[in-house]
Amino acid sequence: xxxERLRRLNTAxxxxxxxxxxxxxxxxxxxxxxxxxxTIGAIVGHLFERGVVAEGAPENGARGRPxxxxxxAPSGLLGLGMEANVDYVAAALVxxxxxxxxxxTTAVGTGSPLEVLRGLAVSVQEEATGPxxxxxxxxxxxxxxxxxxxxxxxNLEWEDARPGRALSxxxxxxxxxxxxxxxxxxxxxxxxxxxxxRHSLYLxxxxxxxxxxxxxxRLVRGAGFAGEVGHMPIGRPDARCGCGRLGCWEATVGxxxxxxxxxxxxxANPTESATAVAARAEVEAPVRSALAELGxxxxxxxxxxxxxxxxxxxxxxxxxxxxxxxxxxxxxxxIDERLPSADxxxxxxxxxxxxxxxxxxxAAEHALTGVLDGSVPI
Numbered sequence: 207x208x209x210e211r212l213r214r215l216n217t218a219x220x221x222x223x224x225x226x227x228x229x230x231x232x233x234x235x236x237x238x239x240x241x242x243x244x245t246i247g248a249i250v251g252h253l254f255e256r257g258v259v260a261e262g263a264p265e266n267g268a269r270g271r272p273x274x275x276x277x278x279a280p281s282g283l284l285g286l287g288m289e290a291n292v293d294y295v296a297a298a299l300v301x302x303x304x305x306x307x308x309x310x311t312t313a314v315g316t317g318s319p320l321e322v323l324r325g326l327a328v329s330v331q332e333e334a335t336g337p338x339x340x341x342x343x344x345x346x347x348x349x350x351x352x353x354x355x356x357x358x359x360x361n362l363e364w365e366d367a368r369p370g371r372a373l374s375x376x377x378x379x380x381x382x383x384x385x386x387x388x389x390x391x392x393x394x395x396x397x398x399x400x401x402x403x404r405h406s407l408y409l410x411x412x413x414x415x416x417x418x419x420x421x422x423x424r425l426v427r428g429a430g431f432a433g434e435v436g437h438m439p440i441g442r443p444d445a446r447c448g449c450g451r452l453g454c455w456e457a458t459v460g461x462x463x464x465x466x467x468x469x470x471x472x473x474a475n476p477t478e479s480a481t482a483v484a485a486r487a488e489v490e491a492p493v494r495s496a497l498a499e500l501g502x503x504x505x506x507x508x509x510x511x512x513x514x515x516x517x518x519x520x521x522x523x524x525x526x527x528x529x530x531x532x533x534x535x536x537x538x539x540x541i542d543e544r545l546p547s548a549d550x551x552x553x554x555x556x557x558x559x560x561x562x563x564x565x566x567x568x569a570a571e572h573a574l575t576g577v578l579d580g581s582v583p584i
Contacts, residue, residue, distance in 0.1 A: 287571070342389065537555060
């Protein structure tokens with residue numbers, strides 16, 4: 207192994223130790239990483255010069271000179287995350303210490319999602335108070351393992367597209383593309399509703415329905431396209447999906463069929479649409495009835511997925527969050543009825559904690575992967 211590669215790996219080990227276990231003295235970092243104290247001293251010195259770490263006040267030990275705890279500096283290194291969707295785009299900055307620095311959403315309106323996102327992403331990048339080391343893009347569709355090609359995103363009408371190119375040119379950064387549900391699952395596991403579990407299933411709640419599957423803390427990708435649950439043929443058999451087929455689950459439980467069922471126009475983004483429906487559900491019995499039917503359809507699908515995947519928790523994101531008081535009780539009852547093992551083990555149903563920007567936050571986390579695995583120099 208070359209000297210430069212070894213230096214990157216050792217630096218990454220220090221960053222991971224600080225991120226996962228918190229501030230530590232140089233001696234404690236040496237114990238946590240297995241690196242020599244001299245190596246730790248050189249790495250910490252380099253990171254301090256770059257503004258990536260900070261030193262705290264001296265702590266008196268049992269003997270010798272007082273030690274100074276080292277911690278990751280807020281905004282010392284940043285990842286930029288983006289999401290392109292049918293009716294909205296989002297962008298976020300996450301720092302290497304694990305903090306969400308900023309996140310913003312903009313309605314697409316009559317523009318192109320990619321063009322609107324480019325403007326938003328440049329604006330958010332300009333807010334960065336430290337170096338942005340990478341960028342990630344979340345999309346609602348199938349993404350090839352090359353991290354660049356969107357093989358199929360029917361709701362965006364993309365096929366074999368490379369949306370990262372235009373964004374990379376505008377930002378001056380390499381842009382890695384990934385499925386939106388996968389990235390939202392990562393974000394909820396790192397910052398949100400799935401912090402306390404190792405096995406979780408995340409369901410997007412937008413125009414399409416996708417799943418992010420986390421098993422023992424790692425994404426499940428299958429051969430590359432795992433999680434396309436929105437196209438399981440368990441919806442109403444006469445419901446036409448955006449993919450052109452009949453009976454897909456998302457054609458029954460996606461945002462637009464829900465809005466049609468309650469007679470609500472589409473608002474700027476899925477959360478705003480669902481918030482308007484939630485206000486009506488407080489006072490309109492027909493809306494509550496329509497949501498009960500939706501909750502039942504959700505429950506049947508989740509029961510099927512749970513029988514296969516056995517998650518500890520199922521996190522509902524997107525438009526499901528404002529409607530959780532009406533959806534979760536009904537879906538839970540259906541799961542209890544349909545899941546053979548419900549009396550011994552059943553997942554908890556949870557509303558997502560990160561809202562509409564979960565995928566963008568996950569994309570920003572993903573953008574930091576290079577510095578945390580040693581593949582990107584600091």
